[in-house]
Amino acid sequence: MVELTPTIKKITPIWWELKWKEEPSDLLLHKRLATSKWIWDHFEEDLLEIRHGYRSLSLIWKCPPPSEFQLSIPTNIPFKREAESIWKIPVCYGGKFGKDLELLCEEKAVSEKDFIEFHSKSN
Incomplete structure (x- = not known):
């Protein structure tokens, strides 16, 4: 089972890491993609980029993130496939x-x- 909430670690004031304990899997990939999309949709103005790792997301902020960031990530973000067909x-x-x-x-x-x-x- 994929841990619902990743651990959040501040590496530097503008570089934060979200990390899941689960081993890499399709389920974890879907969780990372959904979380990444949710973060980008809600904090796009404050972010420079999101980098994907096997079990983590690195967030590079333009300046230190808003104080509500850490508390606002939902625990169960649904994964929505962009396309049902493989071309x-x-x-x-x-x-x-x-x-x-x-x-x-x-x-x-x-x-x-x-x-x-x-x-x-x-x-």
């Missing part, structure tokens, strides 16, 4: 998307067909 994005070849396929094959001395076949393999 498979194809690799695009051509000058517009990076090195042109023809030039790359010439450079590597391989046919376009072989290059695409090799690049499409899953291992």
Whole structure:
């Protein structure tokens, strides 16, 4: 079970860390993402950035955070998936998307067909 409330540690006046005791897992990832989004939504004006660790969030503030910050984090923030679908994005070849396929094959001395076949393999 993921601990509902992370420990909050002030590293410096503008660098704070939220840390969960739970080992990394999908459930903890969802908890970190939900907490991060909630913090950003409520304190965006005061934050420079939020950095994600395996079991923690580092908050970098523009100046020391408002006094209500530590007491205001809810213990049960629901995780909302942004999308239900996982999209498979194809690799695009051509000058517009990076090195042109023809030039790359010439450079590597391989046919376009072989290059695409090799690049499409899953291992």
